[in-house]
Amino acid sequence: MxxxxxxxxxxxxxxxxxxxxxxxxxxxxxxxxxxxxxxxxxxxxxxxxxxxxxxxxxxxxxxxxxxxxxxxxxxxxxxxxxxxxxxxxxxxxxxxxxxxxxxxxxxxxxxxxxxxxxxxxxxxxxxxxxxxxxxxxxxxxxxxxxxxxxxxxxxxxxxxxxxxxxxxxxxxxxxxxxxxxxxxxxxxxxxxxxxxxxxxxxxxxxxAKLPAAIRMGKRAFHQQQGMSLADAYASTGPVICENLLRADTAEGIQAFLEKRKPDWD
Missing domain, CATH: 3.90.226.10 (2-enoyl-CoA Hydratase; Chain A, domain 1)
Incomplete structure (x- = not known):
C-alpha cells in the first residue's frame, strides 16, 4: 500500500x-x-x-x-x-x-x-x-x-x-x-x-521471525534496561517462560530438531 x-x-x-x-x-x-x-x-x-x-x-x-x-x-x-x-x-x-x-x-x-x-x-x-x-x-x-x-x-x-x-x-x-x-x-x-x-x-x-516472540522480546528488552541485574533477571524470566509455552514456539523448536522450516503460516 x-x-x-x-x-x-x-x-x-x-x-x-x-x-x-x-x-x-x-x-x-x-x-x-x-x-x-x-x-x-x-x-x-x-x-x-x-x-x-x-x-x-x-x-x-x-x-x-x-x-x-x-x-x-x-x-x-x-x-x-x-x-x-x-x-x-x-x-x-x-x-x-x-x-x-x-x-x-x-x-x-x-x-x-x-x-x-x-x-x-x-x-x-x-x-x-x-x-x-x-x-x-x-x-x-x-x-x-x-x-x-x-x-x-x-x-x-x-x-x-x-x-x-x-x-x-x-x-x-x-x-x-x-x-x-x-x-x-x-x-x-x-x-x-x-x-x-x-x-x-x-x-x-x-x-521472517515469529512475530509473537519479537513483540514479547522487544517489550522485555526495553523494560529491563535501567534495572538492577537481579531485577532484570526477575523481569525477563517470566517472559521467556511464557514464550516457551506458546504452541508456535514449540513448533519452532521441533522444526529445528527435525532440520526443517517451522510451520508458522
Missing part, C-alpha cells in the same frame, strides 16, 4: 509485513514542526494496532531530519507569555511521540539518508535500530545557537556512551556515520545507493 496523499507530511508504504514511514517535508529538512510531530505520532498509533511486523522510518530530500522548526520557536516569542506555553506543549508532544517508538510492538529501524541534527538525532536514537548511508552526519548542535539539546540528550545518552554524548552536546560537533556506528548510534553503514535495499533486507530478516 502506498499513501495516496503525496502531500502528507508522513507517507506510508507497506511491503509485505514491513511498513515504511517517510518524512515528507524536504523544503524545511523534515523539521519536527508541531504538524510533523502530530502526523508521525498518528502514524505510529495506527501501526501499534496493526499486524505489521517491522517499521522503517525514512525521509525525502537531503536531510533525514534537522530537528525542531526554529521559525516556530521564534514565532512563539510573540505570545503574551513569551512562548513558554507553546514551548512546554511542543516538547511534551515531542517527548510523547519519541516514547512511542520503543513502546511500539514492532521493531523500528531508522533509514538515515541525510543529516540528522538535534531532535532529528534524537529520532534516530529513539528507534530500535538504524542503518545510515556513508557520509551522513549526526549532531546535537543546538549549543551552537545557544540552546542546549536537553530533550535530545535523553535518547542520545541512552543510545551511546554518556561521555561521548556529553561531548557532542557541549561542543556541537558533528560525527560521520562511521563514528556513529563505532559509538552504537547506528547498526550498519552502507553505500547511499543501496541504503533503502539494505534497510529493507534487514527488516525482512526480522519480519
Amino acid at each position: 502506498t499513501d495516496e496523499n503525496q502531500d502528507a507530511l508522513v507517507l506510508r508504504q507497506d511491503q509485505g509485513h514491513v511498513a515504511r514511514l517517510i518524512l515528507n517535508s524536504p523544503a524545511n529538512y523534515n523539521a519536527l514542526s508541531r504538524a510533523m510531530i502530530d502526523s508521525l505520532s498518528a502514524a505510529l498509533d495506527d501501526l501499534a494496532q496493526s499486524d505489521m511486523r517491522v517499521v522503517i522510518i525514512a525521509a525525502q530530500g537531503k536531510a533525514f531530519c534537522a530537528g525542531h522548526d526554529l521559525r516556530e520557536f521564534q514565532a512563539a516569542r510573540g505570545d503574551d507569555d513569551g512562548g513558554r506555553a507553546a514551548y512546554e506543549t511542543l516538547f511534551a508532544q515531542c517527548a510523547a511521540m519519541m516514547q512511542k517508538l520503543p513502546a511500539l510492538p514492532q521493531p523500528v529501524i531508522a533509514e538515515v539518508q541525510g543529516i540528522a541534527t538535534a531532535a532529528g538525532c534524537q529520532l534516530v536514537a529513539s528507534c530500535d535500530l538504524a542503518v545510515a548511508a556513508q557520509g551522513v552526519r549526526f549532531g546535537v548542535n543546538g549549543v551552537n545557537i545557544g540552546l542546549f539539546c536537553s530533550t535530545p540528550m535523553v535518547a542520545l545518552s541512552r543510545a551511546i556512551p554518556p561521555r561521548a554524548a556529553f561531548e557532542l552536546l557541549v561542543t556541537g560537533d558533528f560525527i560521520d556515520a562511521d563514528r556513529a556506528q563505532d559509538l552504537g548510534l547506528v547498526n550498519r553503514v552502507v553505500a547511499a545507493d543501496v541504503l533503502t535495499a539494505e534497510t529493507m533486507a534487514l527488516a525482512q530478516i526480522i519480519a
